[in-house]
Amino acid sequence: MRGFIITGTSSGIGKALCELLLEDENNRVFGISRTQKIEHSNYKHLSLDLNDIAEIEALEFPDWSNAEQISLIHNAGWIGPIQKMGKQELGAIAASYIINLVAPAVLSNHFIARYRSSKAQKVILSIGSGAAHTPVAGWNTYCSSKAGLDMLSRCIDEEYDDIINLSIAPGKVDTPMQNDIRFADEKEFPRLKEFQNYHNKGELTGTKEVAEKYKKVLYKPAQHLHIDRISDI
Ligand SMILES: NC(=O)c1ccc[n+]([C@@H]2O[C@H](COP(=O)([O-])OP(=O)(O)OC[C@H]3O[C@@H](n4cnc5c(N)ncnc54)[C@H](OP(=O)(O)O)[C@@H]3O)[C@@H](O)[C@H]2O)c1
Secondary structure (H helix, E strand, O other), X not given: OEEEEEEOOOOHHHHHHHHHHOOOOOEEEEEEEOOOXXXXXXXXXXXXXXXXXXXXXXXXOOOOOOOOEEEEEEOOOOOOOOOOOOOOOHHHHHHHHHHHHHHHHHHHHHHHHHOOOOOOEEEEEEEOOHHHOOOOOOOHHHHHHHHHHHHHHHHHHHHOOOEEEEEEOOOOEOOHHHHHHHOOOOOOOOOHHHHHHHXXXXXXXXXXXXXXXXXXXXXXXXXXXXXXXXXXO
């Protein structure tokens, strides 16, 4: 049996990956997001706001003592209000870093402690972003928190030989996050038309296609895999 803990299972990439994994009756999924969209006998949902550190601190991971593999997938993410620095509000700045970076750190800390003595193969997959390596005007907290998430993965990789750490960006995917990007204010986000064109020209990848690739990686994870795009695999 394989166990997967996935954040952000209510929409986009996380929902597609969760649904795909649940097609295999040997898989169990523990999903975390504020809203529940998936019902399945092998799915357990925790409705939780990842912006609330106390709630994350109190959560309990499943007892998967018979698992051959246990994976933690940091998928939930927030682009934040698309605004240049100088216009951002304190609460939004904090929430962006908490959801995209602090929550994955707290969850990773829990995961490693909780399953330390498990004989299962352990995997931590961070759904990264090209924005972690390329600055984008208007995405200041998103780019910098995603850069931090990638470095968190690399640091854990230095610390543990028995945990496979993967940090892989999905490319441009047709999800609600891309929809939010298309409705940004061009004064705050100079690349608005470029992103509207990705959608208008049908250049966004479907969530199912991306989920298939992540599933392939999770089933046969290679050590130290930090690559920019899932399509490069
Ligand atoms: N789409 C792209 O083109 C693209 C490109 C590069 C990287 N990514 C990355 O891919 C990942 C998935 O993005 P997506 O495009 O699939 O986004 P999405 O459709 O907007 O889904 C985001 C998920 O995160 C959850 N989430 C957001 N804030 C949360 C909070 N405070 N507490 C708990 N859950 C929260 C949402 O659930 P609730 O709202 O129900 O809480 C939702 O399930 C993200 O890490 C994103 O950075 C996406």
